[in-house]
Amino acid sequence: MVFGRKPKAPNTVETRPTLRALAISDARPEWGSRTLPEVVAQKAADVVITVGDLHRSDIAGAELLSVPVIGVYGNHCDGRYLEDLGATNLHLSRAEVGGLTFAGVQGCVRYKDGSKDLLYTQSEYAEMIRGLPPADVLVTHCPPAGVNDHRSDPAHVGIDALRRWVDSTAPRLVIHGHTYPKPALTRHGATRIEYVYGARLLTI
Numbered sequence: 001m002v003f004g005r006k007p008k009a010p011n012t013v014e015t016r017p018t019l020r021a022l023a024i025s026d027a028r029p030e031w032g033s034r035t036l037p038e039v040v041a042q043k044a045a046d047v048v049i050t051v052g053d054l055h056r057s058d059i060a061g062a063e064l065l066s067v068p069v070i071g072v073y074g075n076h077c078d079g080r081y082l083e084d085l086g087a088t089n090l091h092l093s094r095a096e097v098g099g100l101t102f103a104g105v106q107g108c109v110r111y112k113d114g115s116k117d118l119l120y121t122q123s124e125y126a127e128m129i130r131g132l133p134p135a136d137v138l139v140t141h142c143p144p145a146g147v148n149d150h151r152s153d154p155a156h157v158g159i160d161a162l163r164r165w166v167d168s169t170a171p172r173l174v175i176h177g178h179t180y181p182k183p184a185l186t187r188h189g190a191t192r193i194e195y196v197y198g199a200r201l202l203t204i
Contacts, residue, residue, distance in 0.1 A: 001088055002096040017099035019204045020044055025051030025141070025177030026074065028058045029199035036061040043201050047097045051177040051196050052106065052141030056081035068097050072104040074141040074178060075117045094133045100204060103135035105162060108142035108178055111154040126161040134169040137204060138162075140176050147174070147188050148181035148195055156180070166191060173204055
């Protein structure tokens with residue numbers, strides 16, 4: 001799916017596209033009485049990116065936006081609100097916004113049994129990620145292994161196959177939530193890393 005056109009500099013010379021992205025993950029954004037459309041307009045965001053563990057009410061008004069809304073589900077999501085709000089689910093697929101490509105991975109590494117949460121074993125992730133297309137930007141709820149994860153905490157272990165995917169495809173940017181890094185790693189090789197909790201405006 002393609003949204004918008006790749007920006008051009010004067011005299012039609014191609015430039016690397018830049019987007020202002022409002023990313024939301026893991027917690028209800030602290031916007032006071034403002035609505036999502038008001039915040040998007042105020043911040044002049046070109047795209048809204050959901051990174052998981054949200055409720056439909058956290059992004060209420062997404063269906064009214066004139067900019068694309070793309071994202072993935074977290075392990076605690078209901079697996080429905082993106083489609084219900086007209087957003088694009090990036091899980092194991094790719095979309096283009098303003099000349100940049102985005103791909104996504106939902107859920108997190110399985111840490112308990114008998115749950116309706118979006119949980120996968122490392123082997124299941126390996127099978128899924130085998131078909132993940134390369135992209136400029138990776139949107140993933142759970143980070144790649146060794147990147148802002150917590151190896152001693154089964155609920156917040158990173159995804160092994162996703163680390164291999166990042167190392168082999170070298171996306172320009174990885175956006176993730178789920179964990180609680182202090183301080184957060186901001187680079188992995190040539191790839192920029194952005195950890196999101198609540199809402200952040202990112203320049204891509």
